[in-house]
Amino acid sequence: MASAGYIITLLLWGYLLELWTGGHTADTTHPRLRLSHKELLNLNRTSVFHSPFGFLDLHTMLLDEYQERLFVGGRDLVYSLSLERISDGYKEIHWPSTALKMEECIMKGKDAGECANYVRVLHHYNRTHLLTCGTGAFDPVCAFIRVGYHLEDPLFHLESPRSERGRGRCPFDPSSSFISTLIGSELFAGLYSDYWSRDAAIFRSMGRLAHIRTEHDDERLLKEPKFVGSYMIPDNEDRDDNKVYFFFTEKALEAENNAHAIYTRVGRLCANDVGGQRILVNKWSTFLKARLVCSVPGMNGIDTHFDELEDIFLLPTRDHKNPVIFGLFNTTSNIFRGHAICVYHMSSIRAAFNGPYAHKEGPEYHWSVYEGKVPYPRPGSCASNVNGGRYGTTKDYPDDAIRFARSHPLMYQAIKPAHKKPILVKTDGKYNLKQIAVDRVEAEDGQYDVLFIGTDNGIVLKVITIYNQEMESMEEVILEELQIFKDPVPIISMEISSKRRRFRRQDVRHGNAAQQCFGQQFVGDALDKTEEHLAYGIENNSTLLECTPRSLQAKVIWFVQKGRETRKEEVKTNDRVVKMDLGLLFLRLHKSDAGTYFCQTVEHSFVHTVRKITLEVVEEEKVDDMFNKDDEEDKHHRMPCPAQSSVSQGAKPWYKEFLQLIGYSNFQRVEEYCEKVWCTDRKRKKLKMSPSKWKYANPQEKKLRSKPEHYRLPRHTLDS
Secondary structure, eight states: OOSSSEEEEEOOTTOTTOSOOOSSOOOSSSOSEEEOHHHHHHTTOEEEEEOTTSOOOOOEEEEETTTTEEEEEOBSEEEEEESSOTTSSOEEEEOOOOHHHHHHHHHTTOOTTTSSOBEEEEEEOSSSEEEEEEOTTTSOEEEEEEOOOTTSOOOOEEOTTOOEEOTTTSOSSTTSOOEEEEETTEEEEEEEOSTTSOOEEEEEESSSSOOEEOOTTOTTTOSSOEEEEEEEEOSSSOGGGOEEEEEEEEEOTTOSSOTTOEEEEEEEEETTOOBOSSSSBTBOSSOEEEEBOOEEOOGGGOOEEOOEEEEEEEEOOSSTTOOEEEEEEEOOOSSOOOEEEEEEEHHHHHHHHTSOBEEOOSTTSOOEEOOSOOOSSOTTOOSSGGGTSOOSSGGGSOHHHHHHHHHOOBBSSOBOOGGGSOSEEEOSSSOOEEEEEEEEEEETTEEEEEEEEEETTSEEEEEEEEEETTTTEEEEEEEEEEEOSSSOOOOOOOOOOTTSOOOOOOOSSSOOHHHHTTTOOOTTSTTOOOEEEEEEEETTSOEEEEOOOSBTTOEEEEEEESSTTSOOEEOOOOSSEEEOSSEEEESSOOGGGOEEEEEEEEETTEEEEEEEEEEEEEOHHHHHHHHHHHHHHHHTTOOSOTTSTTSOTTOOOHHHHHHHHHOSTTHHHHHHHIIIIIIHHHHHHHHTOOGGGOOOSSHHHHHHHHOGGGEEOOHHHHHO
C-alpha cells in the first residue's frame, strides 16, 4: 500500500460506519472526520512496518487470509508480514539480480536504479507455494516461494535452483503497466513483453495448455495500451466456458474526429482458447473488446466523458458469476481535470459482447454495425457444452469463424454504467484519485457500498453514496479523510480483509443516531466525555474560546450559563462576539461575559457537548497596577519567581497579586501553572539557558507545558 521504505496496513475493519450518515442532504465538499497520520497511530487505526533496508519501492501486494499473512514485493525483496502484528515476526527473502545482469543492463543504456529485480508478480500457486516473478535487471525471472501450511510455523524461502525465464510473465521495465491473474496453473498476463516496451500483448503461459498470445503489431487488437486489471469471471457452471476479462485503456481507432482519443476497454477471451489450426496458430482466436463508458449526461445530448481508467475493483456477491465492478476514471480533457467512479453490472458487459460487431469497410468509411452473416460458432465463443459441444477446441473451429474474429475484435455497443451516470464525481482539483477498494456492509436499512479511495498524496477517502430514486440522483457522503502516510506519497495498492470486521449495524438513511448509539461508544473518540477547560480573559481585550468538532459537517451551537442557578442560554452573536471555525471570539471582552460556556455539535438528530469552558474576566486596571509593581521589582534586580535564590524570604511573588484578583477557588491549579510555566519562561529568558537542560519537576509539569490551553491566559498578560 506504499511506495516508500515502509508500508502501512490501515485497520479499516470494524470502523466502517462509526458516524451516523442519516438525513437527506449531504455536504459533498468536506469529510465528516479528518484524521491525521498521528491521530491514526494514537487510535490504533494503522499498523506500520519499517523495512531495515530503507526505501523498498514496493510494486505488488498479496493478501492471504488463510495464512493470515500479507505478502509484499519490492526492489530485490519479498516480505511476509503478519496481519495481526505487522511489525513483529516478519520474514524476508533477498532476491537481487546477479552482478553480471546488472552490468549488462547498465551497458544497454538503463539507469542503475532500474537494473534491479523488481518483484511484479505474487500469486497463490497452491496451498503451500507462491508464484513470484521479477524484472531481473531487464531480464525477467520467475520462481516459487514455499510458504508451508497454515498450522505449521510460517515458512518463507525461495525454491532454488528452480528459477525460470520470465518473458511473457513479467515486464522488463519496472515502471511499465502490467496485470496478471493465475487461473489453475495458467498465468494470464497483459504486458509489454520486450526490452524497449514496444510489444504490447496478452499472454497465457505455464500450465498444461499451449503458450499463446495476441498477434504482433496488430493495432486492431491493442494500440499502446495501459493495463489496469484482469479477472476470471465465469458465465455459468460449465468450466470450459470460463472467460478472462482484461481492463485497459488504449488509443481508439474508431474515434474519427479525435485521432488521439483514449478509450477504456474491456477485453475478453476464453480461458481454454488454444488458437487456430491454419491461421492464428498459438494466437488468441476468441479475443474481443468493448468500450467501457463513464460519463456525465449533459445538455443537448453532450456528455462529459471520463475516459482514462485509473483502477478497477471487483466486489464479489453471493452469485460468483455476477460481481459488481467499480471503475475509477479520470478525464483526458485539456479544459478541466476531474475523476469519477462508475459501477457496472455483468449483465451489461455480457450484453455488449453478445451484441453486434463493429465494422469498417475501408479507410474512407465510417465505423458502423456489421449487418452481414455471422459465422458459426459465434466468434468469441468458447469450445464448451453450453455452446453446443460440437467443437472440442478452438483448433477445430472453421476458418471463416477464425478469420471473422481476427478482423472484427471490436464490439459496436458500448458498456454503460448503472443508472447511466457515475456514483461519484470529483472536479474540485483537491485530490488526484488513484486507487479504489470497496466493501459491502449491512446496515439496519439495507446494504451499502463503502468506497475506500486512495490518492496520490497518501490520503484515503472513505465514502458512501446513496441513490435517490425519486430524484434519480446520487448523494455522496465523505465519512473520513485519512492521512495514511506522514509524507505525501501515492497510494499504489489497497486490499480489504473480509474476515476482520463487522461488529456494528446502523441505520444509514433514516435512523435516529441517539437511539442507534444508546449505551455505546463510537470508535475514534466520537463520543468522548465532555472536555472541561478553564480560561482567563482581561477586560476590554480579545479572547478566543476554542472548539472544533470532530465531524467537519457538524453544526456548532454555543450556550452560556452565567451562574449555577441560572439556565443555559444560546450565545447571541453581534459585532463584538463572533462565531468562527476555531471557536467563539470576543473582540472586546466585558466583565458580564464571565460564565460557563458549552460548545455543542449538532448533526441531524445527534447532539453532543464537546467542550465546557469556564471563563473568568479580570479587571484591566488592576492588572495594569499589578504589572507596574512587577516592573518596579525588576528595576531593583529582584526576580519575581520564588525558585530563584535572589528572592528574599519575605518577598511576595508577583503572581500572588494576580491570584487575589481572580480569587482562590482555583488556587492550587493556577499557582502550579504560574510557577512552572510563567516563572520558568521568565527565568530562562533572564539566564539564557538552553531548553535541553531543563528538567520537569514532575510528570504533570510536562503535560502543562505541552498543553497550556487548559489554563489559557490572555496574550496581553503573557507578553508583559
